[in-house]
Amino acid sequence: MPSQRITPSRHLKGMPVIPGDKSISHRSLIFGALAKGQTEISNLLESGDVQSTARCLRQLGVEIQKVKAQYIVQGKGGYSFGSPSEILDCGNSGTTMRLLMGVLASQALKATLSGDSSLVKRPMKRVADPLTLMGARFDLTNGNFAPLTIQGNHLHGINYELKIASAQIKTAIILAALNAEGVTQISGEIHSRDHTERMLTHFGGKLDSRPEALSIMGGQELKGNKIKVPGDPSTAAFWLGAAALIPGSEVLMENISLNPSRTGFAEVLKRMNVQIKTQITQLEPEPIGTVQAFFDDLKGVKVTPDKVPSLIDEIPLLAVLATQAHGTTTIEGAEELRVKESDRLEAVAQNLRAMGANIETRPDGFKIVGPQKLRGATIESFHDHRIAMAFSIAGLVAQGETEIKDAECVSISYPQFFETLRELTR
Numbered sequence: 001m002p003s004q005r006i007t008p009s010r011h012l013k014g015m016p017v018i019p020g021d022k023s024i025s026h027r028s029l030i031f032g033a034l035a036k037g038q039t040e041i042s043n044l045l046e047s048g049d050v051q052s053t054a055r056c057l058r059q060l061g062v063e064i065q066k067v068k069a070q071y072i073v074q075g076k077g078g079y080s081f082g083s084p085s086e087i088l089d090c091g092n093s094g095t096t097m098r099l100l101m102g103v104l105a106s107q108a109l110k111a112t113l114s115g116d117s118s119l120v121k122r123p124m125k126r127v128a129d130p131l132t133l134m135g136a137r138f139d140l141t142n143g144n145f146a147p148l149t150i151q152g153n154h155l156h157g158i159n160y161e162l163k164i165a166s167a168q169i170k171t172a173i174i175l176a177a178l179n180a181e182g183v184t185q186i187s188g189e190i191h192s193r194d195h196t197e198r199m200l201t202h203f204g205g206k207l208d209s210r211p212e213a214l215s216i217m218g219g220q221e222l223k224g225n226k227i228k229v230p231g232d233p234s235t236a237a238f239w240l241g242a243a244a245l246i247p248g249s250e251v252l253m254e255n256i257s258l259n260p261s262r263t264g265f266a267e268v269l270k271r272m273n274v275q276i277k278t279q280i281t282q283l284e285p286e287p288i289g290t291v292q293a294f295f296d297d298l299k300g301v302k303v304t305p306d307k308v309p310s311l312i313d314e315i316p317l318l319a320v321l322a323t324q325a326h327g328t329t330t331i332e333g334a335e336e337l338r339v340k341e342s343d344r345l346e347a348v349a350q351n352l353r354a355m356g357a358n359i360e361t362r363p364d365g366f367k368i369v370g371p372q373k374l375r376g377a378t379i380e381s382f383h384d385h386r387i388a389m390a391f392s393i394a395g396l397v398a399q400g401e402t403e404i405k406d407a408e409c410v411s412i413s414y415p416q417f418f419e420t421l422r423e424l425t426r
């Protein structure tokens with residue numbers, strides 16, 4: 001699937017089935033691997049990134065099997081993985097690499113982690129730094145990048161102030177803290193997605209969670225459990241966004257994660273005038289429910305830095321929506337987008353300009369004044385799944401045909417994306 005062609009659509013209607021949440025899928029496999037006994041995961045996301053985590057865990061001696069529709073993980077009952085004989089290839093997945101750094105830092109082994117041409121350009125010192133303070137030893141390429149080698153060591157708890165609101169860094173520290181001596185306290189920017197904190201409790205672990213700090217006691221034993229992975233809200237976002245753009249549209253999605261640390265995009269859509277209805281059907285261990293969106297005229301919106309972590313992966317799509325909204329949309333405090341699978345601020349700007357739109361980029365965000373007409377263009381995906389999907393949605397409201405280059409990258413998080421797009425716009 002080298003490139004995909006998108007033509008304008010007159011409406012979008014249906015009830016797409018949304019695959020499992022990517023963040024929760026990675027964590028299910030990792031917690032299952034560390035726990036005592038068996039973990040049964042249903043609705044695990046079957047995508048490139050999650051396969052990277054499963055592949056690395058298998059290389060570390062963890063047994064993971066698919067039995068009918070479930071994934072069964074035979075837990076190691078602690079931090080006792082085997083030394084990998086080869087490099088652990090994390091593919092395109094930052095979550096795989098960063099979470100495994102936390103898992104491996106305290107184990108009596110040496111491992112080298114690497115990834116594809118995008119992952120080796122992404123910063124890893126931000127994870128290695130706190131783990132080094134705990135006693136782990138890392139050798140990073142040029143001091144910041146993969147390939148990186150971990151020499152596991154006996155760890156001790158630390159007090160650490162997080163400077164970046166990143167769930168991946170927070171999770172790496174929590175995963176290391178569980179096998180460290182004493183207590184680890186994390187303060188600062190801790191209000192990113194909280195799936196790790198919730199899953200820890202689900203596996204029988206303890207964590208003291210206060211608004212200003214998280215405390216984790218070392219030496220905890222986790223117990224295998226059953227997990228049903230909810231639908232990924234960052235995937236559902238594409239259909240909410242498309243429904244908001246195309247007159248006469250309506251979509252309804254069930255079993256979607258409504259975790260408040262992930263609902264930022266839906267909240268911004270409401271502020272943009274989109275009719276969104278949500279209904280919670282389950283609260284524990286993760287809030288899950290139904291989401292419905294209908295077309296309405298969009299208006300511009302201001303997104304402040306405090307909201308960015310709750311919609312970090314949806315910002316490229318938000319930029320596309322902003323071109324069709326009346327008034328000004330601004331995003332601030334989104335500098336992290338520059339170190340995702342691509343520099344997403346540049347990728348968005350380049351592709352919107354190719355479609356004839358104006359966008360003012362800033363080091364930490366952008367300003368878009370709408371509405372603006374989009375015309376079909378050749379879109380550079382930069383092999384970044386979220387760029388490919390956001391601009392496919394742009395293609396639905398552009399004049400003429402849009403070509404998405406290297407479109408196979410959608411398989412990183414949503415392999416069925418184009419198939420579902422065709423079904424919904426038929």
Ligand code: S3P
Nearest residue numbers: 023095165166167168169312313
């Ligand atoms: C993720 C956290 C976010 C997000 C990524 C998945 C996670 O990254 O962008 O897609 O599963 O913890 P950061 O923690 O680096 O912001």
